[in-house]
Amino acid sequence: MIYQILHKLDQIMHIETAKAHCDIPCGIYDPIIAQIAALTTVRMIDLMKEFEGKNAERNMEYLNAMSRYVTVKEEHAERTKSEVRVIWGDYLKAQHLEKYPDTHALVHKIMQLGSKVRQTTDREQATQLVEAVNEFAQIFWETKGIATKRAKAPYAPALELVYPVL
Amino acid sequence: MIYQILHKLDQIMHIETAKAHCDIPCGIYDPIIAQIAALTTVRMIDLMKEFEGKNAERNMEYLNAMSRYVTVKEEHAERTKSEVRVIWGDYLKAQHLEKYPDTHALVHKIMQLGSKVRQTTDREQATQLVEAVNEFAQIFWETKGIATKRAKAPYAPALELVYPVL
Amino acid sequence: MIYQILHKLDQIMHIETAKAHCDIPCGIYDPIIAQIAALTTVRMIDLMKEFEGKNAERNMEYLNAMSRYVTVKEEHAERTKSEVRVIWGDYLKAQHLEKYPDTHALVHKIMQLGSKVRQTTDREQATQLVEAVNEFAQIFWETKGIATKRAKAPYAPALELVYPVL
Amino acid sequence: MIYQILHKLDQIMHIETAKAHCDIPCGIYDPIIAQIAALTTVRMIDLMKEFEGKNAERNMEYLNAMSRYVTVKEEHAERTKSEVRVIWGDYLKAQHLEKYPDTHALVHKIMQLGSKVRQTTDREQATQLVEAVNEFAQIFWETKGIATKRAKAPYAPALELVYPVL
């Protein structure tokens, strides 16, 4: 609560700086797209496990379902990486990086986790990816002077995501 | 035969209305692309069954062939949906929808069948998709005042498609 | 406020139905991606107007900037349509459509607005697209028994979007 | 007429050979997709000329429309080339090439025309592309023992296309 009030104050006082960030070439950046994509990779691994448990036979139905889950997992791990890269490369400037010096390492970690999620069906890696992207979203909203909260996503696997307080 | 003559008459008399449909932003709409794509999903299911019957072993050759069939099935089910959506959203106007009030429901059904064809390897769903797209093609050509005929496609699985009489 | 309480009650009482919607093939549907994309088309038109006002000369700088804005507008109008189509075709079932019988017409309208936004640089069409997608988001969240609110998007052009209350 | 009868005879007598071409890996080849794409490039050049005539001012509306036409022209010239390449590379085998020894040169010409259509707004090049693809379609259907006819396409610019007689 105090955190949110402080953020609101921060938001009011930094409005000018915040506007300065918004150079004309900037588009509309929102980490929620990366967060949903990361969450989807967890969901796919859950579906794969559930389906594997139910299907004893390794037939074309098995292959059809499984290879579709793999493809969706691939695409969303990739989208996670791609969306984070765009915000990092296009939005984050020297002044942000000074204030958040670990951002480079965090983004590199997201790239590595994204690849792990593609290479394996390890749910632990996928939830770590969600958490790392949450951390990135937290930094992003802070640079804009917008308070955040954590809430369960309104769809399976219902992990907590970082949302801006609007 | 009588049907075609009636259509020709219809075509002559509606020429002005027909021209009105063709607003400058309209591209070249032809449902045949969606029909070929739908047919391809049936073909892929046939190939999967044939290949499954021949290959006892679940090795890399099996996986290579099967996952390629799944991918092609995915892409063509998606293309079917995408092409139908474009004609529905960009070409069909209020005056067509009044005359063919069930088009919305038909398009929604095509979307659902397209997804079923992706989720399963059920040939019955895929042939229903072909038929639903045929129905859509029939409406499309009627709105243009062009007679249609049904003929077997000149490639496996040789299902009947609706073609314009040119 | 009363609206939200009613929704919460609705949410509690419909939890079983809500779960029933979530068939295993369903992915993670979230209209926010379509809403952000629609908002982006408004932003691009604003940037085009601003840039046009500043640049008297029709040189390669003008063309470089303008054709990039057009491309981004194209892509996001298309994404808006594509994301709405997926939720409509894959998530919305007979029981939803009975309760919201105008959804077909709304989705068709979104397709038409999406095309208008591509064909023109008319800001009015683009804001109508945002509003139509908001309306769609409203229906979507209601079918899931999740209350919604309207809030200004935290980036230019800061139009109001429909958000779920999480 | 005689041509068609001869073709029918040819078709009956070559049915076994025709089947031999259809190896299991072959998909569903149909040059109509390339033909429609080529036709679309002509249409785009027509729309560009029409629009240019109407718009004196070189403003954002001009640029929006024009760069969309260019993009559609690009995509369809590319699709023409891509579809022809697939049929040429995947379907046409040694026995066809012996019978139609100029096919390599024809395909190379289609690639060059396709590029010309991208690089210019020359309608003559685009109609030559349509004609070259018609020639390719003619060969394709002959290898399958299916008679062809020429008919005006049922949409602007209504050039003649080669169609199989089904």
Added chain:
Amino acid sequence: MIYQILHKLDQIMHIETAKAHCDIPCGIYDPIIAQIAALTTVRMIDLMKEFEGKNAERNMEYLNAMSRYVTVKEEHAERTKSEVRVIWGDYLKAQHLEKYPDTHALVHKIMQLGSKVRQTTDREQATQLVEAVNEFAQIFWETKGIATKRAKAPYAPALELVYPVL
């Protein structure tokens, strides 16, 4: 060595012709992209064999890894074909084809090998694809009057590639 000197001489004497090839619409053609892509298909087959040997169970881990290898193999076989087609269709003109009359047949063979590499997991086909693309690269650099050498690629599977001497 003598070969390189001859080439250098050839290069000096043909500089004018070489420049004539470089029409303004030409981009930057380099067969190395096709060569790397072809090499990657060999690598994927090696990884599939290695992984198959290690994994007895046909579970979701197996499917995840295998279907990713297949996808990468597909994409790179396709890129090989696509890159070669572009150089062949956009760069090679009548004067080159006269001097290298077998180029059409070579390109057609690359298309066929590329498809074989997609359809099978046969390493022999993939290495033949690499070699055919090397042959194409050789012709390409010769048309530009640039000497070539063969060297092992600096990454697995370390097959020999044709490189320009820069």
Added chain:
Amino acid sequence: MIYQILHKLDQIMHIETAKAHCDIPCGIYDPIIAQIAALTTVRMIDLMKEFEGKNAERNMEYLNAMSRYVTVKEEHAERTKSEVRVIWGDYLKAQHLEKYPDTHALVHKIMQLGSKVRQTTDREQATQLVEAVNEFAQIFWETKGIATKRAKAPYAPALELVYPVL
């Protein structure tokens, strides 16, 4: 020369470490694809300037050529960024980053330059992009223990690229 000998020695002595980098999930990384893409952005700016100089009229021919150059510039700036991101995220591990601690900042700079090259037609930015990617290539080959050299690219605009000594 001494540099190359030192590198060769370094290469011999580090062969074991070098192999350790090559984890089974690693593909075939080669910065040349990013380098060619960066070079292409310079070429496009040159072509735009040349074309602008020759065309007084702002007609559809102007727009056709210019918007194609812009699109190719966009795509290749994006490919540059994407290829560098993949090598950085998938290949470069903790041990490399310790040895080359400025890599994060260099990659971030490449992302920013890549965006500048998209947003402007400033040749200076594009040549800086080429140079930054060269620097990245230099680091990459060093981590593999492979010596490099600088040579003019064998196509316009013939800027120097970093090549491995094979």
